[in-house]
Amino acid sequence: MGLSNITEIRKREIVEAFYQTAIKEGLESTSIAKIAKTLNIQPSLIVHYYKTKDELITALIDHCLELYLKIFEKAYLTNEDPLDMLVSLINSMFSKDWNDLFDDGVYYSAYAMVFREPAFREKFSKIHKELRVKFSSLLKDCDNTGAINCKNPNETANRIFFLLDGTYFFINMLSTQKEQDEHLKQSKLLSLEMLGLKK
Amino acid sequence: MGLSNITEIRKREIVEAFYQTAIKEGLESTSIAKIAKTLNIQPSLIVHYYKTKDELITALIDHCLELYLKIFEKAYLTNEDPLDMLVSLINSMFSKDWNDLFDDGVYYSAYAMVFREPAFREKFSKIHKELRVKFSSLLKDCDNTGAINCKNPNETANRIFFLLDGTYFFINMLSTQKEQDEHLKQSKLLSLEMLGLKK
DNA sequence: CTATTTATTGAACAACTGTTCAATTTATTG
DNA sequence: CAATAAATTGAACAGTTGTTCAATAAATAG
Incomplete structure (x- = not known):
């Protein structure tokens, strides 16, 4: 046929x-x-x-999710212990790995569309939530093995992602690479602190 | 003539x-x-x-700054003591007052342009910095009167703004108003904590 | 080999894009 | 009133926009 x-x-x-x-x-x-x-x-x-062009944009947002999920897969595949996975993931998230995954300009343009087109909002929030849920489930695993003490994994995952969103929005407003690196380092520390993993 | x-x-x-x-x-x-x-x-x-259209966009970004500066003026005019000003400002920043000041869609679209056009980046960062500097100078005043203990006002101002950026990016990914309000409240508390103002 | 289905082309559409420019209106000054 | 200068119009420009549609090319199934 x-x-x-x-x-x-x-x-x-x-x-x-x-x-x-x-x-x-x-x-x-x-x-x-x-x-x-x-x-x-x-x-x-x-x-x-x-x-339509809207279908095309929706497909692009899906493409974006796939890319981000790969970072999770990588952390899962290269580690056995949940805590190692978590630390590896945090390291990826607060580093160039994460930032280089998807173009900033395209990402924020897509985010801006969310405020005009409800369908895009739904799509974009869904991606954002899927990543948070995946992170939350890893936190739960770590809590079960006793590696960390996390009473409310969903809540904690949300806080980590809010730090992440702020970090990447903010560092692009800093003029020097040195300032950017320093801030990235500081917010990673803050995240580890929130998880009770500060060394 | x-x-x-x-x-x-x-x-x-x-x-x-x-x-x-x-x-x-x-x-x-x-x-x-x-x-x-x-x-x-x-x-x-x-x-x-x-x-050109670029001139128009640049003017719009300036317009945006003017709006945000008005919140500072308001906090300055309605208070005498630096600490009162600071608390009033934090309350405004982590509330609808701040969020409703400028349309989210337009704001994030302008932010996205930063990654393609260096002139826009410069303009946008300048606005962002101007607000941080203004906030930092208020922190210094509060430190001088002994109201707070703030060794590095610039650094602290940066951290508060990073929380602010994260908060407003993040809450738009939450689906219910209740979740949004709750997160806004939490990040305000986190800011007050950072300033040593937790009650 | 033939029929069928899908992939792909190429032309056409009206509507809109940012800019340019000469002509005209409007208000102020001497 | 006349001269001047800025405000505003209206028409035109070539290029691009998202979509539509009939025609053609290519691959597979019977």
């Missing part, structure tokens, strides 16, 4: 091109035509796979 | 219309034509006052 189904591959290719173009041009000024040019295809082919 | 100089009034009017249109349509998709329509004037008149 017709061509082999390469739909999913193409869709992925388009989202990736969307992301790459958005890094250079900005999310809101990345047009379907520009994405098409990046891939050397016709704009109508993109519309064939994503009926 | 010619018409009376209403240049400044018109420029202000245009920026205000830009802001109002951006709230509804989004910052990046607010065109000169749309602003003109809001004011019932010709697009070319806007270009007459702001040669």
Whole structure:
């Protein structure tokens, strides 16, 4: 029955091109035509796979989540003990690893869209929550083994993520790399303190 | 010699219309034509006052700073003692007063532009810094009167603003008003704790 | 080989983009 | 009133926007 189904591959290719173009041009000024040019295809082919531009943006936010989840996987795969996983994860989160995962400009543009389009808000919050829940479940594991004392894992996870959000918004307002590194270090310490892991 | 100089009034009017249109349509998709329509004037008149769209955006960021500075003025005018000023300011910052001052969507869109256009980064960081410096100087006053013990006012001001940035980014990812209010309350307490003002 | 289905093209659409510029209106000054 | 200078208009520019649609190319199934 017709061509082999390469739909999913193409869709992925388009989202990736969307992301790459958005890094250079900005999310809101990345047009379907520009994405098409990046891939050397016709704009109508993109519309064939994503009926509207909003569908395309939604797919990009999903793409973003996948990238962040990889950091969790990495911490899980390279460690056996829950506490080691947690420490490894905190180290990743408060470091360039995390910040370089997804382009800042694209990320904050997508976040800004949340205030105009309820569908985007839902999508974006869902991602944010999924990461918090995953973190919370790791905290619970650590509490069970007695590695940390955490009565309310959900609450604690929220606090860590609020520090994380603040950190990355804030450091981009600092002018020197040295100031940025110093602040990143300080907020990591604050997180470890909150978890009762200060050395 | 010619018409009376209403240049400044018109420029202000245009920026205000830009802001109002951006709230509804989004910052990046607010065109000169749309602003003109809001004011019932010709697009070319806007270009007459702001040669490029970038100039217009820069003016909008300045407009934003003015609004935030008003909260400081208010705290200064309604109090005499530095400590009262500080407490009043913290209360404003971690409340709807602060959040409602400038539209979130427009604010984060402007922030996102920072990563593509160095001129915007400079402008935006300058505003952010100006607020921190103002806050820092109030901390110094409080330290001088002995109301608080603050060895490094700049450092402390930075930490409070980092909490503030995190708070407002984070609460928009929470789904219920109750959760949002609770987090706002918690981060205000954390700030007061940092200042040694926990009751 | 043929029929079917999907992938892809290419042209077209009206609407909108940021800018430019000459012409006109308006108010103030001498 | 006449001269001047700024405020404002209105038309035009080439390029881009998101979408639509019929035509064509390509691959697979019977």
